[in-house]
Each structure stands twice: as structure tokens, then as C-alpha cells.
Amino acid sequence: AQRVTQPEKLLSVFKxxxxxxKCNYSYSGSPELFWYVQYSRQxxxxxxxxxxxxxxxGFTADLNKGETSxxxxxxxxxxxxxxxxxxxxxxxxxxxxxxxxxxxxKLSVIP
Amino acid sequence: KAGVTxxxxxxxxxxxxQVTLSCSPISGHRSVSWYxxxxxxxxxxxxxxxxxxxxxxxxFPGRFSGRQFSNSRSEMNVSTLELGDSALYLCASSLAAxxxxxxxxxxxxxxx
Numbered sequence: 001a002q003r004v005t006q007p008e009k010l011l012s013v014f015k016x017x018x019x020x021x022k023c024n025y026s027y028s029g030s031p032e033l034f035w036y037v038q039y040s041r042q043x044x045x046x047x048x049x050x051x052x053x054x055x056x057x058g059f060t061a062d063l064n065k066g067e068t069s070x071x072x073x074x075x076x077x078x079x080x081x082x083x084x085x086x087x088x089x090x091x092x093x094x095x096x097x098x099x100x101x102x103x104x105x106k107l108s109v110i111p
Numbered sequence: 112k113a114g115v116t117x118x119x120x121x122x123x124x125x126x127x128x129q130v131t132l133s134c135s136p137i138s139g140h141r142s143v144s145w146y147x148x149x150x151x152x153x154x155x156x157x158x159x160x161x162x163x164x165x166x167x168x169x170x171f172p173g174r175f176s177g178r179q180f181s182n183s184r185s186e187m188n189v190s191t192l193e194l195g196d197s198a199l200y201l202c203a204s205s206l207a208a209x210x211x212x213x214x215x216x217x218x219x220x221x222x223x
Contacts, residue, residue, distance in 0.1 A: 043114070043115075043216045043217070044201065045213075049211075088154075097144070097159060097167075097205060097207075098169070099144075099154075100156065101146075101154035101155075102153070103153040104153060104154075
């Protein structure tokens with residue numbers, strides 16, 4: 001069974017401090033990992049996916065297959081980063097495309 | 112381009128009733144999936160459709176069903192509503208498997 005674990009429900013950091021949102025997964029196979037973000041009163045939107053290896057809004061995430069982790073990092077937090085962050089894993093069986101989400105971490109950036 | 116559109120946005124139903132939620136995917140997207148979001152369980156996959164065929168189903172009782180039309184629009188239905196069905200129901204669409212999934216704003220269902 002596939003599972004995504006985000007150990008922190010809430011993470012508070014000061015503006016300018018580094019941010020690391022943790023994500024661990026369980027999946028038998030080659031996973032595809034994502035980070036989704038939900039800003040206040042906005043829809044869930046893709047922040048980044050591991051295969052693209054992009055840096056979006058200063059965030060990066062590296063897939064560590066040995067530790068089965070996909071932690072989200074940003075060197076200097078901004079107030080506008082305050083949001084709910086969800087780590088997700090794709091379960092691509094028989095050509096379908098579904099996401100298994102973690103419970104989410106609420107990031108609060110303190111001015 | 113227009114995003115994923117869900118209707119209605121808010122609704123209140125009584126236990127035992129049924130409800131139908133509608134989703135219009137982004138133009139050209141053929142894959143539509145549904146998720147239930149609750150404070151306790153978080154985001155849970157309900158089912159996914161591609162070209163009118165259900166390709167995958169999550170671990171939900173048979174009261175939860177869905178369908179997709181030839182224009183890729185999708186509906187989900189919940190029969191014999193229970194209090195625990197109160198949730199935000201999210202629809203998402205993508206061009207195909209492996210492409211970015213885009214979410215709608217959701218339909219807030221309250222069962223009383």
C-alpha cells in the first residue's frame with residue numbers, strides 16, 4: 001500500500017529563516033512525488049514535482065529513495081509562503097493517475 | 112484558459128438524501144478525478160475517469176459513484192447520505208496520465 005506521511009501539522013518560522021517541510025513515503029515501485037500548496041481561500045495548486053527538478057518560488061525538493069523522503073526546502077521564508085502544504089505520491093496503475101496525499105503541514109511565517 | 116469548475120459550491124443535505132456534484136474540466140483535459148477532503152482524513156482519492164471509463168477507484172463504499180460524459184464533464188453522486196459524508200469534494204483534471212493535475216475550488220457538502 002502507498003502512504004505519505006507529513007509528521008508536522010504546523011510549522012512556524014520567522015521571516016528570513018530557512019524552511020523544511022518533511023515528507024516521507026511508502027511505495028513499492030518507482031514513485032512520482034509532488035508538493036501541492038493551498039493558500040488561504042485559493043484552490044489546491046501544484047508547487048513542484050520531482051521529475052521536473054525545478055525551483056518554484058524559491059522552493060526545492062529532492063527525492064531521496066534511500067530514506068524514502070521528499071522534503072520541501074526554502075532558504076529564506078517569506079510571509080507570502082504561509083499556506084497549507086501537501087506532499088503527494090502518484091499511484092499509476094494500469095495507466096490511471098491518482099494521488100495519495102499526506103495530511104498536510106500548515107506553514108506560518110512570522111513577520 | 113478557464114480552470115476546473117465545480118458546481119454547486121455549497122450545499123446542505125439531510126441524512127438519507129442523495130446528492131450530485133458536477134465538474135467541468137479544463138478544455139481538452141480527458142482525465143477527471145475526484146477527492147474527498149475532511150479535517151480528520153485529509154485528502155482521499157475517490158475515483159478517476161478517462162474517456163468516459165472509470166480507471167481507478169478509491170476505498171469508498173458503493174454509495175459513492177461517478178460518471179464521465181463524452182465532453183469530459185463529470186458528475187459524482189452520493190446516495191443515502193450520512194453525517195460523515197460532510198466534506199469538501201474536489202474535482203481535478205489533467206490532459207493525460209503523467210501530466211499536471213489541476214484542481215477545482217471544490218463543492219462544500221454539509222449533511223445534517
